[in-house]
Each structure stands twice: as C-alpha cells, then as structure tokens.
Amino acid sequence: MKITSIETAVLRIPTAPPIALDIPEQALVVATIRTDEGPEGLGYSLAFGGFGAEAIQTYLDTRLAPALLGADPLLVERHWEALYRLDRGLKRQGIAAYALSAVDIALWDIVGKVAGLPLYQLWGGYSDTIATYGSGGWGSYSIADLVGEAERYAALGCRYYKLKIHHPDPRVNRERVAAVRNALGPDIGIMVDVNQKLDVLGNIRQARLLEEFDLVWYEEPVLADDIAACADVARSINIPVATGENNYTRYEFRDLIERNAARYLMPDVCRANGYSETLKIGRLAAAHQVLVSPHVVHELSLHICGALPNGFLVEFIDWTPPDLFEELPACINGAFTVPQRPGHGMQITSAAYAKYRVS
Numbered sequence: 001m002k003i004t005s006i007e008t009a010v011l012r013i014p015t016a017p018p019i020a021l022d023i024p025e026q027a028l029v030v031a032t033i034r035t036d037e038g039p040e041g042l043g044y045s046l047a048f049g050g051f052g053a054e055a056i057q058t059y060l061d062t063r064l065a066p067a068l069l070g071a072d073p074l075l076v077e078r079h080w081e082a083l084y085r086l087d088r089g090l091k092r093q094g095i096a097a098y099a100l101s102a103v104d105i106a107l108w109d110i111v112g113k114v115a116g117l118p119l120y121q122l123w124g125g126y127s128d129t130i131a132t133y134g135s136g137g138w139g140s141y142s143i144a145d146l147v148g149e150a151e152r153y154a155a156l157g158c159r160y161y162k163l164k165i166h167h168p169d170p171r172v173n174r175e176r177v178a179a180v181r182n183a184l185g186p187d188i189g190i191m192v193d194v195n196q197k198l199d200v201l202g203n204i205r206q207a208r209l210l211e212e213f214d215l216v217w218y219e220e221p222v223l224a225d226d227i228a229a230c231a232d233v234a235r236s237i238n239i240p241v242a243t244g245e246n247n248y249t250r251y252e253f254r255d256l257i258e259r260n261a262a263r264y265l266m267p268d269v270c271r272a273n274g275y276s277e278t279l280k281i282g283r284l285a286a287a288h289q290v291l292v293s294p295h296v297v298h299e300l301s302l303h304i305c306g307a308l309p310n311g312f313l314v315e316f317i318d319w320t321p322p323d324l325f326e327e328l329p330a331c332i333n334g335a336f337t338v339p340q341r342p343g344h345g346m347q348i349t350s351a352a353y354a355k356y357r358v359s
C-alpha cells in the first residue's frame with residue numbers, strides 16, 4: 001500500500017458562551033491521507049484557541065507531507081522516527097509536534113481500517129467505556145456562569161468537574177471553588193487548574209487555602225518547562241498534582257515520572273506527537289503507579305484510555321457544535337463509549353468543511 005496524497009485544511013469554529021468569554025474560537029488542523037488501495041486516514045490537531053493553526057498547516061504541507069508521499073502507511077513507527085528527526089536545527093516541539101501528531105493520528109486511522117478494528121482494540125483493549133470529567137470554569141466566568149456550567153455537566157452524569165484558578169488573589173479562587181462545592185455537594189470530585197500561572201511559593205500558598213475541599217487534583221502549577229519546580233510543588237502541597245498537557249514525548253514524561261512531579265499525567269494526543277507517543281507515555285506511567293488522564297479532544301483520546309489499565313478520565317469540554325463531526329460520542333451517565341468503528345472512528349462532516357474551512 002502506498003500513500004498517494006496528503007490534503008490539509010484549517011477549520012475555524014466559533015464557540016458558544018460561557019466558553020466564548022475566554023476562548024471565542026477553536027481551530028482544527030486536518031490531514032487526510034489517501035492511499036492507492038482505498039483506505040483513507042483522518043488526522044487532526046486541535047489548535048486550542050485557534051492560535052498558530054496556519055503555521056502548523058504550512059509545516060505539515062511543506063515538510064511532513066513530501067516526506068511521506070509514496071511510502072507504506074502501515075509502517076507508522078518508521079515514519080514517526082523519520083519525521084520526528086526531521087529539521088532538528090529548526091525545531092524541537094510546538095508547531096512541528098502538532099503537525100506530526102495530525103499525521104500520526106491519520107496513519108493509525110488507516111492501520112485500524114486495514115485491520116478492521118477500533119484502535120483501542122488493536123492496541124490491546126482494556127475498556128470500551130471511559131468515565132469523563134466536565135471541564136471549563138475559565139477566569140472570565142461569573143460565579144453564576146461557573147455554577148451553571150458545573151451543574152450542566154453534573155446533569156449529564158459527570159462525577160467530576162474542573163475549574164480554572166486564574167485570579168491573582170488566592171482567596172478569590174478559594175471562593176470560586178467553594179461556590180462549586182456548595183452547588184455540587186460532597187459527592188462530585190473537583191479539580192483545579194493553574195495553567196502554569198504561579199511559581200512554587202505561590203502554589204504552596206494557593207494550595208493551602210484549598211486543602212479543605214478534598215480536591216482530586218491540582219493541575220499544571222508551574223511553567224511546563226520547569227519539571228524540577230513541578231516536583232517541588234508536588235512534594236510541598238497536600239493535593240495530588242496533575243500535569244502534562246504542555247509536555248511532549250516519552251522523554252519529558254519520563255523526567256516528570258522520575259522526579260515524582262505528578263500523580264496524574266495529561267498527555268495531549270495532538271501535542272505529544274500523536275497516538276504513537278501518547279501510548280508509550282501511558283505504558284511508561286503504568287510502570288510507576290501513575291494514572292493517565294489525556295488532555296482535551298476526548299473523541300480521539302478515548303482510544304488511549306480504552307487501551308490502558310491506568311487510564312483514568314478523559315477531559316470533556318463541551319464546545320463542539322453538532323455539525324462538526326459525524327457521530328460524536330455522547331456523554332451518557334458521565335461516560336463515553338469508545339467509537340466501535342475501525343480506526344479512531346471519527347469523521348468531519350462535509351457541512352463542516354463548507355462552513356468552517358478557512359485554508
């Protein structure tokens with residue numbers, strides 16, 4: 001089998017309130033890989049907030065696609081190594097990692113279709129039903145927005161809700177967490193997300209004010225580059241630390257694990273260099289009693305959690321308009337069923353290309 005073409009597209013999709021208060025749009029960088037024998041693979045990376053999508057597309061079009069034309073799509077590991085080692089003088093991660101992720105996801109989609117299996121089963125299935133947590137609670141939300149969103153996720157059966165703690169005054173963040181706890185009651189797990197905004201001391205002070213809420217995790221406390229500081233926070237606070245959405249590859253995750261920097265790892269299949277690398281991260285975490293809770297794109301990440309005994313929850317940000325995907329998995333009783341179609345099972349609608357495509 002040979003790759004005959006790789007077509008890319010950028011889709012810009014507006015979000016609805018209250019998410020639109022902080023994130024007015026999202027962008028998908030899409031790669032469609034076609035073959036001479038019929039099976040076709042869909043890959044995409046979510047450029048969160050839309051930033052950099054055109055740069056990702058350009059890198060994919062000009063550097064990755066030419067290197068793959070004519071190759072056998074089933075040799076995914078071989079292509080990953082070659083593409084990852086490309087352009088070492090230009091990049092390490094970032095834009096190039098988003099581009100490689102989309103390609104890797106599309107290649108695995110072809111492998112699944114050729115095998116006639118959903119990817120989580122191809123990888124040695126563990127579960128076809130994955131629990132989720134409702135995620136949002138951005139800093140621009142009023143308390144009413146925050147509680148309203150938390151209650152909407154709870155009404156879908158979600159047993160967990162995550163909010164941002166972005167206010168510079170830690171006491172304000174404490175009030176916002178208290179409002180959510182009061183609204184949801186004691187039986188719903190709550191997580192908080194710093195999004196790299198504090199230093200070690202700032203996190204110690206913030207976490208101390210939140211201990212009484214019995215939080216599930218305390219997320220991304222420091223700049224993702226500073227694994228030593230993340231480990232320092234993890235040692236110093238009494239809430240389990242989660243991190244990883246801005247870390248890349250098995251190598252960075254190995255460092256997070258070896259330094260005991262987190263109890264929960266959150267690789268993003270669209271950033272961490274695709275399914276190939278995210279699976280390796282998951283297996284590595286399993287050897288260290290660390291749980292994996294993949295970042296966003298739950299419709300793709302379900303296959304990762306479905307293949308891992310140490311998969312914990314997928315992240316559900318309910319931003320997707322109903323006309324974007326064919327058969328988007330539905331949240332039922334706080335969980336998703338992993339798509340049972342061969343490959344990852346996702347398709348973008350032709351209506352979405354007509355409506356959202358910008359390049």
Ligand SMILES: [Mg+2]
Pocket residue numbers: 193195219220245
């Ligand atoms: Mg986060």
